[in-house]
Amino acid sequence: MGREIDVIRSQLARNHVTVLTGTGRFLDPHTVGVVDEHEREVKVTAEKIIIATGTRPARPDTVEFDDHTVIDSDGILSMREVPESMVVVGAGVIGIEYASMFAALGTKVTVVERRDRMLDFCDLEVVEALKYHLRDLAVTFRFGETVAAVQRRPKGALTLLESGKKIPASTVMYSAGRHGMTGELDLEAAGLTADARGRIQVDKDYRTEVPHIYAVGDVIGFPSLAATSMEQGRIAAHHACDEPLRGIHHLQPIGIYTIPEISFIGRTEDELTQQQVPFEVGVSRYRELARGQIIGDTYGMLKLLVSPETRKLLGVHVFGTGATELLHIGQAVMGCEGTIDYLVDAVFNYPTLAESYKVAALDAMNKIRRVERWEL
Numbered sequence: 001m002g003r004e005i006d007v008i009r010s011q012l013a014r015n016h017v018t019v020l021t022g023t024g025r026f027l028d029p030h031t032v033g034v035v036d037e038h039e040r041e042v043k044v045t046a047e048k049i050i051i052a053t054g055t056r057p058a059r060p061d062t063v064e065f066d067d068h069t070v071i072d073s074d075g076i077l078s079m080r081e082v083p084e085s086m087v088v089v090g091a092g093v094i095g096i097e098y099a100s101m102f103a104a105l106g107t108k109v110t111v112v113e114r115r116d117r118m119l120d121f122c123d124l125e126v127v128e129a130l131k132y133h134l135r136d137l138a139v140t141f142r143f144g145e146t147v148a149a150v151q152r153r154p155k156g157a158l159t160l161l162e163s164g165k166k167i168p169a170s171t172v173m174y175s176a177g178r179h180g181m182t183g184e185l186d187l188e189a190a191g192l193t194a195d196a197r198g199r200i201q202v203d204k205d206y207r208t209e210v211p212h213i214y215a216v217g218d219v220i221g222f223p224s225l226a227a228t229s230m231e232q233g234r235i236a237a238h239h240a241c242d243e244p245l246r247g248i249h250h251l252q253p254i255g256i257y258t259i260p261e262i263s264f265i266g267r268t269e270d271e272l273t274q275q276q277v278p279f280e281v282g283v284s285r286y287r288e289l290a291r292g293q294i295i296g297d298t299y300g301m302l303k304l305l306v307s308p309e310t311r312k313l314l315g316v317h318v319f320g321t322g323a324t325e326l327l328h329i330g331q332a333v334m335g336c337e338g339t340i341d342y343l344v345d346a347v348f349n350y351p352t353l354a355e356s357y358k359v360a361a362l363d364a365m366n367k368i369r370r371v372e373r374w375e376l
């Protein structure tokens with residue numbers, strides 16, 4: 001982290017960006033007051049302003065957080081030891097990422113989620129594979145369950161569910177959504193408002209309702225990912241400075257750092273079915289690739305969703321080692337409007353996981369040709 005901060009600080013310095021450390025708030029639509037650690041306020045004015053204050057974990061009023069036994073994702077950073085057991089409340093991306101990390105470290109994890117499914121924006125088959133994997137690491141899932149109370153006890157906490165179940169664990173980690181960091185900004189002084197979850201509304205150029213003020217990143221909501229937030233910032237800066245601009249690309253990758261990783265781009269099978277878009281599926285399993293066998297990944301898979309009419313990629317879904325890296329090959333093909341013909345004809349280095357694109361493309365191509373033959 002130290003090195004990453006040094007790199008960014010030196011990039012800012014090289015580009016003549018002044019950094020004022022402190023808490024900023026609007027004094028009027030063109031003035032921001034920055035209060036430093038000695039409570040001194042510096043006033044800065046600007047023609048254009050970009051808000052990128054991010055989010056903080058949402059903390060339900062009914063739960064007493066103590067940053068030790070009952071924590072949120074920020075609290076994990078100050079943990080002194082790996083807990084023997086943990087209840088994770090909320091099976092969103094962050095909850096499941098931490099559930100899989102602690103399970104891999106040997107913690108007995110129970111995940112409690114109000115809904116019947118988790119990660120419902122991902123490919124169903126991939127999520128099923130992840131659940132299977134996590135169960136194998138002794139993770140217990142409690143779907144369709146709501147936490148009624150968390151009671152602190154000498155050795156940890158007792159989580160009481162509305163269904164009457166009681167779960168003892170050394171640590172309870174809440175991962176129940178995030179709240180925009182707009183509380184300290186005095187948005188009214190700038191003529192702005194935030195919604196009930198602290199988020200700011202923007203248009204396609206990331207302009208707020210006050211045209212010279214932009215907002216980007218997690219403070220505007222979905223998808224709340226680092227790479228997307230950076231791109232939004234770049235676009236807002238270009239727009240603010242009247243630089244030429246093409247807008248954000250419609251294809252945005254999703255990366256989930258569970259163990260194993262999940263990554264995808266484009267649409268899921270469920271979405272395509274709902275939208276009545278016909279598709280064929282091409283699958284490649286890591287265990288059938290030389291590289292998969294070398295690294296001992298027997299569960300990984302790559303799935304291509306392909307239009308049978310145009311043979312273009314409609315979605316790419318990867319589960320397993322290096323998924324978040326591997327996905328970008330599919331993103332490049334999709335972004336350039338490529339077809340599976342390219343992947344079938346291309347030669348990939350051997351042995352690589354990238355070969356899975358050729359295998360999955362051949363699988364999809366064979367299925368498409370079979371249908372075509374039957375139609376003759």
Ligand SMILES: Cc1cc2nc3c(=O)[nH]c(=O)nc-3n(C[C@H](O)[C@H](O)[C@H](O)COP(=O)(O)OP(=O)(O)OC[C@H]3O[C@@H](n4cnc5c(N)ncnc54)[C@H](O)[C@@H]3O)c2cc1C
Nearest residue numbers: 022023024052053054055073181217218224225226227229
């Ligand atoms: C546990 C966790 C894991 C994640 N993992 C991933 C991942 O693997 N990949 C990925 O792409 N994304 C991940 N994300 C999301 C990613 O961190 C965010 O999308 C990204 O940091 C958003 O950038 P941002 O600039 O909008 O906000 P932030 O990075 O939150 O930065 C906002 C900054 O503004 C400061 N600030 C707030 N209010 C004020 C104020 N009034 N005055 C001055 N400063 C202020 C804050 O202190 C903070 O430094 C993760 C998030 C969490 C919580």
